[in-house]
Amino acid sequence: MNDAVYLTAIFALFSIGFYCLAVKRNMIRILLGIEIILNAGNLAFIYFASLHSGGGFVDPLGQSIVIMSIILGGCVIAVGLSLVVYAYKHFKTMDVRKLRRLKW
Amino acid sequence: MVIPTPLLMMLSPIVVFLLGFLGEEMKIEKLREGAAVVMSAVSVAAVYMLYLMLKSTPDGILLFHLQAAPPLGACFEIDMLGILMAFSVTLLTFFATLYSVKYMEHDTRLTEFYTLLAAMSVGMMGVAFAGDLFTLFVFWELMCIASYVLVAFRKDLWGPIEAGFKYFVMSALGAAVIFFAMAFLYGMAGTVNFAQLSDALRGQPLNMWLYMVFGMLVVGFGIKSAIVPMHTWLPDAHPEAPSPISALLSGVVIATGLYGLTRVLFLTFDPGMFKLPIAFLAVLTMTLGNVMALRQSDIKRLLAYSSIAQIGYMLVGLAAGTAYGVMGLFLHVFNHSIMKGMAFLASGSIAHETGTRDIKSLRGVGKMMPLTSLCLFIALLGLGGVPGTNGFISKYHLFSAAFGSGLGWLGIMGVLNSALSMAYYLRIMQVLLASPDEGFKAKEAPVLMVAVTLVMAVLIVFLGVWPAPIIGFATAASEALVNGLSTFIGAVLG
Numbered sequence: 001m002n003d004a005v006y007l008t009a010i011f012a013l014f015s016i017g018f019y020c021l022a023v024k025r026n027m028i029r030i031l032l033g034i035e036i037i038l039n040a041g042n043l044a045f046i047y048f049a050s051l052h053s054g055g056g057f058v059d060p061l062g063q064s065i066v067i068m069s070i071i072l073g074g075c076v077i078a079v080g081l082s083l084v085v086y087a088y089k090h091f092k093t094m095d096v097r098k099l100r101r102l103k104w
Numbered sequence: 105m106v107i108p109t110p111l112l113m114m115l116s117p118i119v120v121f122l123l124g125f126l127g128e129e130m131k132i133e134k135l136r137e138g139a140a141v142v143m144s145a146v147s148v149a150a151v152y153m154l155y156l157m158l159k160s161t162p163d164g165i166l167l168f169h170l171q172a173a174p175p176l177g178a179c180f181e182i183d184m185l186g187i188l189m190a191f192s193v194t195l196l197t198f199f200a201t202l203y204s205v206k207y208m209e210h211d212t213r214l215t216e217f218y219t220l221l222a223a224m225s226v227g228m229m230g231v232a233f234a235g236d237l238f239t240l241f242v243f244w245e246l247m248c249i250a251s252y253v254l255v256a257f258r259k260d261l262w263g264p265i266e267a268g269f270k271y272f273v274m275s276a277l278g279a280a281v282i283f284f285a286m287a288f289l290y291g292m293a294g295t296v297n298f299a300q301l302s303d304a305l306r307g308q309p310l311n312m313w314l315y316m317v318f319g320m321l322v323v324g325f326g327i328k329s330a331i332v333p334m335h336t337w338l339p340d341a342h343p344e345a346p347s348p349i350s351a352l353l354s355g356v357v358i359a360t361g362l363y364g365l366t367r368v369l370f371l372t373f374d375p376g377m378f379k380l381p382i383a384f385l386a387v388l389t390m391t392l393g394n395v396m397a398l399r400q401s402d403i404k405r406l407l408a409y410s411s412i413a414q415i416g417y418m419l420v421g422l423a424a425g426t427a428y429g430v431m432g433l434f435l436h437v438f439n440h441s442i443m444k445g446m447a448f449l450a451s452g453s454i455a456h457e458t459g460t461r462d463i464k465s466l467r468g469v470g471k472m473m474p475l476t477s478l479c480l481f482i483a484l485l486g487l488g489g490v491p492g493t494n495g496f497i498s499k500y501h502l503f504s505a506a507f508g509s510g511l512g513w514l515g516i517m518g519v520l521n522s523a524l525s526m527a528y529y530l531r532i533m534q535v536l537l538a539s540p541d542e543g544f545k546a547k548e549a550p551v552l553m554v555a556v557t558l559v560m561a562v563l564i565v566f567l568g569v570w571p572a573p574i575i576g577f578a579t580a581a582s583e584a585l586v587n588g589l590s591t592f593i594g595a596v597l598g
Contacts (some may be wrong), residue, residue, distance in 0.1 A: 006548035014284065017280075030262060030273055034273070034277055037280040037284065038283060040289050041280060042285070044288065044291065045287045045289075045290065048287060048288075048290050051291065060176075061296065065238050065290075065296070068238070068242060069283060072242065075245070076245065076248070076276050079249055079252050079253060079272065080269075080272050083252070083265065086265045087265050087266065090200075090262040090265055090266075091262065094539070096107040097268045100261060100266075102266055
């Protein structure tokens with residue numbers, strides 16, 4: 001029962017993130033989509049850590065990875081947001097579909 | 105266990121930043137450039153020291169960890185393959201840093217530039233040395249974050265910002281997908297250490313989850329290494345970055361993606377399983393790269409598409425799945441890092457002097473910038489695979505590996521593509537050698553930039569005429585990955 005709930009939540013988060021990336025036009029929403037996918041990975045690590053428990057404790061490895069991953073995710077999104085600020089200065093819009101001046 | 109001295113070069117971004125900051129405060133000109141060049145040279149020396157250390161170990165693997173032993177703690181597991189990757193990375197970083205001293209001198213915020221350059225190089229070295237998925241991911245993100253900022257470094261222009269944002273979205277998605285796949289590998293094996301992962305998963309019957317992980321690894325690493333159809337960011341990001349950064353991105357960053365893919369796939373799956381999908385991707389990648397390169401008018405954009413094609417050739421070695429194929433792959437990674445790095449540096453010199461990257465308006469540059477053009481010619485001939493250059497050697501090994509492992513059609517596609525690619529390389533040469541238009545003037549690039557490209561040109565020809573040392577190096581690297589897997593596992597699990 002529990003397993004199915006967690007796995008559903010993991011894949012739901014992943015799909016929501018992917019949907020967000022594919023459909024949304026706003027740059028900040030796209031960054032949120034990336035963050036949601038990262039969080040799907042985090043949740044998966046937490047869930048699998050509970051499966052690999054030993055001696056009444058969950059596996060600390062999975063949880064420590066998640067803490068580092070949250071930090072890294074924060075760094076990545078900070079860089080992304082600064083890019084959005086500059087993109088807004090140049091293009092005067094938050095719509096990613098306007099960012100196609102570079103030709104094929 | 106203590107961290108050995110050579111690994112301390114991983115602190116080079118901090119050193120470069122502190123000295124650069126000091127130089128700015130104390131108005132000492134050139135302190136940061138000096139620090140950056142010296143630190144990148146020290147990194148090459150440090151990799152050589154690690155190579156010597158590795159040579160003297162009996163089982164061909166160096167194991168370093170900070171506190172807990174491998175199953176729990178993060179660790180570096182350095183084998184010959186990691187050394188080969190790190191060597192390509194540090195060598196190209198050294199050339200690019202030396203070139204930047206002149207090329208970037210009119211830009212501002214140079215302390216940040218050199219710090220990020222060193223950080224990107226350290227990130228790639230960390231990926232090459234990583235002994236578990238977690239270490240790999242941390243250094244992967246270090247490399248990615250540094251490269252996002254470097255692509256968008258000239259933030260006052262709209263081109264780099266647009267290219268940087270596209271690159272950022274694709275690449276961050278790739279990293280997130282890799283992380284997701286890692287979670288599932290951890291779920292199946294209960295560990296993230298490479299040796300234990302391989303011990304637990306390799307040879308297991310394939311199930312749905314393993315196929316899903318395989319797909320996600322290919323997508324995640326494939327985005328970074330620009331495998332078609334995940335390549336869309338590359339033709340924007342590589343030309344818009346400053347030239348030394350383009351050289352690094354095209355030369356080694358995409359190859360690092362391929363390294364990650366090769367390492368994790370060989371640890372987790374049997375080659376028989378991933379042969380055909382990778383072969384399919386290889387054909388798609390090289391064909392699309394070559395066809396798109398034919399229609400480009402911007403010289404750096406053409407070289408960027410050519411990088412996609414070269415990634416396709418490298419995938420041939422992975423699809424072959426044998427130690428020989430992997431040898432060809434990493435031989436080509438090394439040779440390509442020099443050739444493509446140099447092609448980008450030389451075209452950067454040309455763009456720097458003439459102020460344009462449009463191939464049509466570069467008529468006659470060959471007469472005005474003879475040395476730079478000569479270097480560019482050698483690089484292009486090498487990329488096309490002309491005998492006498494190192495590009496020929498590695499392509500020869502790649503395609504004969506494809507024939508040797510029963511994928512003859514893949515080898516034929518590779519040879520045909522290689523011939524097709526000469527069309528656009530020759531077009532550049534023809535334009536450069538044509539007689540110049542009236543009133544078009546350019547002078548030879550500064551001495552330092554010419555010297556860097558000349559040294560790389562000499563390397564290309566030298567390794568093309570006498571490839572024995574680098575082939576031996578690459579053979580040892582591929583043996584460590586493919587045949588030495590049980591030694592690898594034994595050395596780590598003790």
